Amino acid sequence: MARVRSHWAWGYEDKFPRDETRAAVAERLAAVFGKLPAGRPLPSLDAAQMPEPRYSPPVELRSMGTTDRHARAVHTYGRGYRDLVRGFNGDFSAAPDWVFYPSEEAHLTALFRFCEKESIAFIPFGGGTSVVGGTEFSANGRFRGTASVDLSKMDKVLDVDMTSRAARIQGGASGPRISEQLNKHGLSLRHFPQSYELSTLGGWIATRAGGHYATLYTHIDDFVESVRMVTPAGVFETRRLPSSGAGPSPERFVLGSEGAFGIITEAWVRVQSRPRWRASASVHFTRFEDAVVAARMLSQSGLFPSNCRLLDPGEAMLHQVATDGTSVLLIAFESADHPVEPWMERALSIATDLGGDGDEPKYTTDVVNSIAPRASSIPAPPMSSAHPPPIDHDIDDAASWKQAFLDAPYLQSALVSLGVVCDTFETACTWDRFAALHEAVTKATDAAMKEACGGGILTCRFTHVYSDGPAPYYTFVAPGRPGAELEQWAKIKAAASDALIANGGTITHHHAVGRLHRPWWEQERSPLFEHALSAAKDKLDPSGILNPGCLLPSKP
Ligand SMILES: Cc1cc2nc3c(=O)[nH]c(=O)nc-3n(C[C@H](O)[C@H](O)[C@H](O)COP(=O)(O)OP(=O)(O)OC[C@H]3O[C@@H](n4cnc5c(N)ncnc54)[C@H](O)[C@@H]3O)c2cc1C
Structure with missing residues (x-):
């Protein structure tokens, strides 16, 4: 049976955390924040508020489209914090009028012609996981409707x-x-x-x-x-x-x-x-600053670890990697060609020389290598029983980190249902600026959480490291006031984003610009670059129907 996507939350309905899990999470948070609002009942699709479709496409397009309420709800927002809150509240005022499922390029061309002729905004939709409003558009002004164009049938x-x-x-x-x-x-x-x-x-x-x-x-x-x-x-x-x-x-x-x-x-x-040899280890540091130097030295060592993820004490605690107040550097190597012990040994010696306390590294070797690719065409060789499992899904070898990482999106939706303000933001900066940026961002975000929510928790990890700088990723969790969560969140988000830009960071290392980050991206980029991009858009999309307001201002 096909799995059903939640109309408001992350992922599939069958994986949404059960009531017992939500209650346990609420209890843990109550210990930190004092009393938390009790879990509210989960929203039903029947209660979702959405306007009636405003247009009717020609018959040849209708067969690849739908106005089904569930489809329109799923395609209204991405899955950032704001999206989850609005979805939970049943606010689907921005629902697309129609959702189309093209299966070939000719369908896209037909949709372009229709949208151009009828002034319909054409919103490309992949998995709908944008956290920056990339797939959300409220048709107004020169647009008389919205078409969400879901590409899931083009999946080969x-x-x-x-x-x-x-x-x-x-x-x-x-x-x-x-x-x-x-x-x-x-x-x-x-x-x-x-x-x-x-x-x-x-x-x-x-x-x-x-x-x-x-x-x-x-x-x-x-x-x-x-x-x-x-x-x-x-x-x-x-x-x-x-x-x-x-x-x-x-x-x-x-x-x-x-x-x-x-x-x-x-x-x-x-x-x-697919990799055959893997190694993973974690190194604990009493001082976060020393762990940062270790991450920098590794990024400049030429070893190129597959994982070099630094967790500050809060992050390590959140993901149950360490509960003793240490910062943890997760290091991993992988190869399909050779054992990776020497790389791991050298990485550990760099980290421990800088004051880290390293666990015993874990080494694993798959019995059968995935393949030594030689042939040059489809079809594939038959799968043998010795083949690795069909979904290649290994993130790294630190098991608890990996599980928490994959469950986190479901947990965020559960937190929304508990009325908690919780989101992430990320950036990149050069190593020479990191200490000042981190201090300023921490100060600004803590102050905004205090003002908007009375307090909260901020954690930091490095998701990626380059020889010239890290990509820090922050998570904030704060108690929400029923009905005021979006306003509280907006204050924290703005304070954090201002601090990133003022201290030499980028508004995003990998979450994109969308509509949400545009005001800060405009401060980061040169005005001439925007003119050049707008000119290119005019050439490729002369009617300005494609994702208006995303990345660039919508044409008047
Ligand atoms: C819980 C969670 C975890 C996340 N983790 C990560 C992460 O680890 N790394 C990361 O980079 N991001 C992450 N993101 C953000 C998001 O998943 C990424 O931006 C992702 O690349 C979006 O892919 P999508 O297929 O869902 O695109 P959508 O969300 O559907 O669309 C994103 C943007 O791309 C456009 N678009 C989509 N498909 C096409 C296409 N075929 N052609 C042209 N335009 C298109 C859309 O119009 C929109 O502007 C996360 C988001 C969530 C909610």
Whole structure:
């Protein structure tokens, strides 16, 4: 039976935390914040408020679309904190009038022509996991309606080039769909954002998503060999090349385009043999500052660990990795080609020389290597029973961290149902600026939580590290006042974002710009760059129907 997506929360209805779990979470939080509001009943779709559809598409488009209430609710928002709260409250005032499910490029072209003619906003929808309002649009002004265009029917691995180790994959393929199909070839994309369960290749490319690798292949950018984007003005396709110095990179133009320039229907991506040798270890530091230096030294060592995730004491506690007030550096290496002990030993010696206390590292070796890729075509070899499981889903070897990481999105929805204000924000900055940025962000966020909520908890981890700087990721959790949660959240979000920009950070390392981050991105980028982007948009989308207001201001 097909699993049903929650109309308001993260993920699937069958995985939403049970009442007992929600009660246990409430009890834990009550111990920190004092009394918490009791869990409210979960919302029903029947109570959802949404306007009637405002237009009726021609018959040839109707067969690929729907006005079903559940579909419209699922496609109204992404899955950021604001989205969850509005969904929980039954506010679906921004629901798209129609949801369309194209299965080929010709369908997209037909939808472009209809939307241009009828002044309908065309909103590309991958997995709908945006946390920045990337898939949300309230039609007004020159738009008389909204079409959410869900790409989930374009979800195939179309081609595998075993020689160059690359695969051609459709833009609507979700993380599990990609793994399922590539694993048959003994291959893996090895791009695992936390939203992997639902998010899609097209969405990753459109938002320059960050995966689980802490170094080297951090963004999806590093895996993209070429892309195909269908625009109202025609097809924009780039040549398959390992690299090129011919002018500005056309792939880089599509990466981060956030559905404002066209629909990414396909991409050739670099894939890998599934790793056979793995090593993981954790190193505890009494002082966070020493752990930061260790992370920097590792990022500059040339060892390129697959994981180099630094958790501050609050983060380590939250994920049950350490409860003794230490900061923890999780280190991992993986390879499909060779044992990784020497790399781990050197990494541990760097970290322990800086005052860290390292656990005994864990080494594992798969009995059968996934494949030594030689052949050059589909179909894949049959799966043997010795093959690894079909969903290649390993984030790292620190088991409790991994489980907490994957469950976190469900937990956030549960917290929303308990009236808690809880969100994450992330950035990147150079190492020389990190201490000042961290101090300023902590101060500003703590002050805003105190003012808006009477207090709260802020934690920090590094998700990615570069030789010239880290990507810090912050989580805040604070008690909400019933009915005022969105206002409280907005104050905290604004204070944190202002501090990021004022202290040399970026408004986002991998959560994208969307509509939510645009005011801060505008402070970060040069005005001339915006003019150049707007000119490009005018060329590709002359009527301005594509995702208006996302990335760039909507055309008047
Ligand atoms: C719980 C949670 C965890 C997350 N973890 C991570 C993480 O680890 N790393 C990370 O980078 N992000 C993360 N995100 C953010 C989000 O998952 C990413 O931005 C992701 O790349 C979005 O993919 P999607 O398929 O869901 O796209 P959507 O949310 O559907 O769309 C995102 C944007 O891309 C556009 N778009 C989507 N598909 C296409 C297409 N085929 N062509 C053109 N435009 C398109 C949309 O119009 C929109 O502007 C997380 C979000 C949540 C809620």
